Amino acid sequence: MNRRRLVAAVAVLTAIGADLWLGVCYATGPWPLVASEITLGGCCAITGLVLWSAVRSRRRAGGLLTLFGLVVLVGAPYCFGLSAAAPGGTLARLLGEPAYWLRYAVAGHLLLSCPSFRLARHSAESVVVRSGYALVPITLLRPEIWPAWLLFTAVAAGTLARRFALASPGRRHDEAFVVPAAVVASALYTGMLVTGPNTVLTGAALAAVTAAFLGGLLGRRLAFASVGRAVRRLGAVPADRVERALAEALHDPGLRVVFPTPAGRLDVAGAPFRPADDRRRAETPLGAEPRAILVHDPVLAEHRDLLASASAAARLALDNARLHAELRAKLAEGRASRLRIAVATDRERRRLEDDLRHGPRRRLREIERRLGDLLPLLPDDRDRTRVRHLQEAVRDGIGELDRLGRGLLPEVLTTRGLGPALREMARWAPGEVHLDVRLPDRLDPLLEATAYYVVSEGLQNVTKHTGRRAARVRAVREDAALVVTVADDGPGGARVDGGTGLRGLADRVAAVGGRLTVDSPPGGGTVLRADLPVAVGPAES
Known part of the structure; x- marks a missing residue:
């Protein structure tokens, strides 16, 4: 025990002894009042000394509680009154009146600083305490x-209530018992100010202050017990549940686990982490690298040992979650890269189709027209025959360009959409095609092109492997997906890898x-099915 705590202990014991002697021999007030004053001051002072000396993390709280108890003990003779014959009565009254008023200021300090027993320099709580x-x-x-x-106690109670209303979930969990008990204590002290010291109010104030203090002192300690019970669970928790398990153990539903990587911060799902625009969040790195970062309620920053215990228990799960997040990020980047390539390919295909339609095809049509104008001007039959052959060659070239254009993307698909394009494809198909197309509106161009190629490839396979047998084509919107199927009654046996x-x-x-699936049992026909998400992602634009 250092010198300050030794001096405080001697002062407390001296004050208790002096109050007992003066109360037994010279008190003019009732015995219950004497007992309640000495009990209130003695219990608070002794409890504070124990915390100050034995619990390192609660030395600030212990010192504050010791001060409150000592002030109550010094002011006790002023409260219960002394007879004129009491030795040192003048000194007791001289010290007792300031101590009587000081007890209210210290009580406000004690209650407003719970549960951390620290006051921010420019906070509302600090202003109220200094005014007290x-x-x-x-x-x-x-x-x-x-x-x-009276105004001081009302403002203190209002400040506590406001702090509780604006607090984060973790802070509210800590103060769920502190604030009600502190408000009750404020009301009791208001009654003592109005009526003067009495046994009932003093005893009730003792109980309320004790309850508020113990609530602030033990609130987060209960969370330690929760973490202790959750250690075995955290050690075996799957990687995809580590964030939820930590949030439950630390009583912070908004807790997020973030993994720093060379490509940026990732969440447990492998997606880029975007912090919320909320200053009421704090970050705690785990490990020297760090291997993970906890984004949590600021109240947890006051309990580093709690965070360390929880993160140590979940270390294996956090490492696994990091690997899973990096793998998911790579897979997502691979999918995005494929989508960008598909979008670029589709854009280039449309450009080439437009160039063919408005470039060479138009020129060939112009040549055909001019050859037709030339025919009446030719007197020789052989020359007219040669021109007609040239016209046929030009028409064949136009037909080749049209077939090439249809192999890229038909104009009807670009201008009118998937439904009309499928109907035109069915009209040109060698065999009979039964269509079931239910599309309420236009879809993304890349999605329509993909669905068109699925049907085109499916009908080509029907013609190739079954001859001219009938095919059934279905294109419908189901929830958030476009489902396209091409079915036939052919010999079956088709495989995606075939x-x-x-x-x-x-x-x-x-x-x-x-996702493309093929159901083609031997002798049972073939069903080609493609499930396409309606929202293919941001890259299509």
């Missing part, structure tokens, strides 16, 4: 302004985040 201490000498010089203490056509089609579907 300033009221003590003013009241001694001007006793008639004692009602200002040829380059279906394999390339599966890659094209996967590039937009979709």
